[in-house]
Each structure stands twice: as structure tokens, then as C-alpha cells.
Amino acid sequence: xxxxxDKPYIIVIGGGASGMVAAxxxxxxxxxxxxxxxxxxxxxxxxxxGNGRCNFTNINTDISHYNGANPKFAYSALSQFDVYRAIxxxxxxxxxxxxxxxxxxxxxxxxxxxxxxxxxYELNNLGIDIKCDAEVKNIITINNGFKVILANGSSLDCDxxxxxxxxxxxxxxxxxxxxxxxxxxxxxxxxNLFPGxxxxxxxxxxxxxxxxxxxxxxxxxxxxGKSIAVDRGDILFTNYGISGPPILQISxxxxxxxxxxxxxxxxxxxxxxxxxxxxRDILIMKFSNNPNxxxxxxxxxxxxxxxxxxxxxxxxxxxxxxPVSDLSAAEREKxxxxxxxxxxxxxxxxxxxxxxxxxxxxxxKDIDPxxxxxxLVKGLYFAGEIMDIDGLCGGFNLQWAWSSGFVAGQxxxxx
Numbered sequence: 001x002x003x004x005x006d007k008p009y010i011i012v013i014g015g016g017a018s019g020m021v022a023a024x025x026x027x028x029x030x031x032x033x034x035x036x037x038x039x040x041x042x043x044x045x046x047x048x049x050g051n052g053r054c055n056f057t058n059i060n061t062d063i064s065h066y067n068g069a070n071p072k073f074a075y076s077a078l079s080q081f082d083v084y085r086a087i088x089x090x091x092x093x094x095x096x097x098x099x100x101x102x103x104x105x106x107x108x109x110x111x112x113x114x115x116x117x118x119x120x121y122e123l124n125n126l127g128i129d130i131k132c133d134a135e136v137k138n139i140i141t142i143n144n145g146f147k148v149i150l151a152n153g154s155s156l157d158c159d160x161x162x163x164x165x166x167x168x169x170x171x172x173x174x175x176x177x178x179x180x181x182x183x184x185x186x187x188x189x190x191x192n193l194f195p196g197x198x199x200x201x202x203x204x205x206x207x208x209x210x211x212x213x214x215x216x217x218x219x220x221x222x223x224x225g226k227s228i229a230v231d232r233g234d235i236l237f238t239n240y241g242i243s244g245p246p247i248l249q250i251s252x253x254x255x256x257x258x259x260x261x262x263x264x265x266x267x268x269x270x271x272x273x274x275x276x277x278x279x280r281d282i283l284i285m286k287f288s289n290n291p292n293x294x295x296x297x298x299x300x301x302x303x304x305x306x307x308x309x310x311x312x313x314x315x316x317x318x319x320x321x322x323p324v325s326d327l328s329a330a331e332r333e334k335x336x337x338x339x340x341x342x343x344x345x346x347x348x349x350x351x352x353x354x355x356x357x358x359x360x361x362x363x364x365k366d367i368d369p370x371x372x373x374x375x376l377v378k379g380l381y382f383a384g385e386i387m388d389i390d391g392l393c394g395g396f397n398l399q400w401a402w403s404s405g406f407v408a409g410q411x412x413x414x415x
Contacts, residue, residue: 018384025409167358
């Protein structure tokens with residue numbers, strides 16, 4: 001393409017969160033922009049975020065909430081387009097916001113569709129060309145620009161390309177890892193990829209008996225006796241193991257250890273707001289008040305009834321129908337231990353279809369953090385999940401999408 005032109009022609013490949021913001025940013029700076037989206041609509045994945053409410057950022061955003069081989073890579077983009085700039089960006093598009101627990105920011109409408117609606121309105125308002133059902137098959141360099149070849153045999157020539165194709169998580173939304181092969185064709189390396197923010201599979205034969213049991217407690221990832229990650233909140237037993245927001249938060253590090261051949265454990269505390277001594281005193285009082293009750297029935301009112309026989313089994317108490325007065329001090333201590341220190345061996349995680357994000361991606365060593373431009377190919381930019389940066393639950397991944405999309409769009413539009 002002819003670089004003597006005043007403004008470049010930019011093709012954004014991928015119409016997700018980062019791609020849409022990149023396109024809007026480039027167009028506002030005067031560039032001609034086309035979005036190529038292989039789905040029949042843009043922003044499909046946005047509709048599934050935050051349980052359909054779209055937790056679109058977090059006021060506590062900082063580099064500590066991000067993972068990757070070099071999390072500090074994200075610092076420049078997050079500084080250039082920080083959480084307050086993100087909130088302002090959407091406020092100007094029409095999104096009134098509210099801040100909830102742990103700094104999560106939601107649209108006041110509680111509808112993810114609101115975020116998509118205003119982005120789509122702005123794309124159309126700016127005259128950005130959106131081509132859906134446009135699957136890209138190849139990208140090659142020509143002269144000083146690029147030729148983007150589509151699956152239907154047609155092609156488009158442009159000055160610059162922004163790759164915003166996402167990762168491999170939630171393939172039903174169109175994220176099937178297409179962008180990695182394009183990046184590799186230009187010499188970029190892809191780090192090890194695995195599902196992140198996903199449910200964890202545990203070893204044990206009793207999970208079908210307690211699937212669906214939910215409680216507020218804490219979980220801790222252990223490796224070689226050391227604490228690797230801790231979180232607290234709603235935890236849910238499933239037929240394969242365990243789920244819930246705290247589990248998703250620690251799942252990335254759990255899977256990372258598994259990928260390296262390690263054997264991590266998860267410690268669950270069902271009753272985590274009491275000290276061991278206080279819990280022991282409560283049990284002593286409960287048992288002494290009704291000494292003729294069975295051991296099993298004596299725990300009714302303390303924990304979910306469906307958990308009781310499994311907890312007692314794990315405490316190696318065989319005859320759970322005998323009077324609680326027959327319970328020894330050692331047996332009581334085992335119950336206390338299980339209620340606060342129940343450990344499970346991690347055997348894996350669920351797959352891509354259940355994962356919220358992709359861990360791993362394009363090696364950030366070959367990307368300029370201040371512009372999102374490839375260090376290997378001039379005019380090639382990256383945005384969003386395709387890179388080896390991923391955040392915790394709570395709005396951090398969408399903030400990364402907005403930030404990296406803004407920086408890529410701005411940089412690509414500047415001659």
C-alpha cells in the first residue's frame with residue numbers, strides 16, 4: 001500500500017471487545033477502518049460476561065491482577081487507558097455505571113447487551129465497515145502493507161493490521177485460536193496455551209453425592225505444602241469436583257502447576273470465619289446438649305445436610321448413627337479438621353468450552369508494550385486476549401481488552 005497517504009487503511013481482524021475499541025479509536029483519529037468478523041455478528045462473547053450483566057472493568061485494576069510470562073508488559077497499556085478512562089469512554093457512549101463489591105463496575109442496566117449496543121452504535125456512527133461471516137484464511141505482506149485473504153476467496157489490501165482474534169476460551173463464541181497461526185506466520189512465538197478461569201476437577205469418589213451443595217467459604221491452592229493462592233466466596237461442589245468464583249480465581253495457577261507436571265492440592269474451609277478453638281467449643285456444646293442424638297444428626301444446623309455423611313466419612317468415622325456421646329475427642333478433632341482443612345488432590349480442569357479466558361498467547365517479548373506493534377513486522381498490531389496476558393475474575397480481562405485495543409488502535413492510526 002502507498003504510505004504517502006495522509007491516513008492509513010486499517011483492517012481489524014476480530015470484532016470482539018478489543019477489536020471494537022481498536023476500530024473506534026483508529027477511526028476517531030481519521031483512519032479508514034474495516035472490521036472482519038467470522039461470526040454472524042460482532043461482540044458475541046461480551047454478551048456472556050458477568051453472567052449477562054457485563055462486569056466491564058474494576059476500580060482496583062493494577063498490574064497485580066494480571067498473569068503471563070511478563071505481566072509487567074500490560075503496565076503501559078493499562079496506564080494509557082486506565083479504569084477511569086474506560087468508565088469515561090463508556091459514559092460518553094451512554095453507559096451509566098455502578099460499582100459493586102470488590103470494585104466491580106457494571107452498567108446500571110445490568111445488561112451486557114447495553115455495552116454491545118453502544119459500541120455497535122458508535123461503530124456505525126463513525127462509518128466503520130463491519131464485515132461479518134468474514135473468516136480470514138491468511139495474511140501476507142505486500143509492498144509496504146498487507147493482503148488479507150478470506151475463506152470465500154476474496155481479499156483486501158491495507159496499510160496496517162490489528163489482530164484481535166481472541167484466544168481459545170469459549171469456542172462457541174468464535175474464539176478458536178485462529179490468530180495464533182497468523183502470528184506464527186510472521187515469526188511470532190506462542191507460549192503454552194491452557195484454559196484459565198475454569199472449574200477444577202478433583203480426585204474423590206463421592207462428588208456425585210454432594211454435587212449442587214453450595215457454601216460460603218475459602219479455598220487455598222497448595223504445592224509442596226506451600227500456599228500458592230487463596231480466595232474466598234461462594235463455592236460449589238460438582239460431580240467432577242468444585243466450582244464457584246474463588247475456584248475460578250485459583251484455577252489458572254492450578255492448571256499451570258499441572259502443565260509443569262506437578263501435583264497440587266486444594267484446601268477447602270467450609271467454616272472459615274471461626275477459629276479452630278471456637279469451632280471445637282461449638283461442637284462440644286452441640287454434642288453435650290443432645291448426647292443421645294446420632295453423630296450424623298448432631299451436625300444438622302451446622303453444615304449442609306448432604307455434606308454431613310461425606311464429612312464424617314472423610315473423618316474416618318464409620319458408624320455415624322451411634323450416639324454422639326460415644327464420639328471420642330480424637331474423632332471430634334478429625335471433624336474440626338475436615339471442616340476447616342479439607343484437602344483434595346487436583347486432577348485437572350474443565351476444557352476450553354467452560355473457560356472464561358485463555359492463559360498464554362503470543363510471546364510479549366516481540367511486541368512493543370507502548371504501541372502494541374509487532375517488533376518483527378512493521379504495521380502489525382495486537383489487541384486483547386491473543387497476547388500472553390490474562391487477568392483475574394472481576395472485570396480485569398475486559399479492562400485489558402479496552403486498554404490494549406485503545407493503544408493498538410491509536411498507534412496504528414498515527415502515520
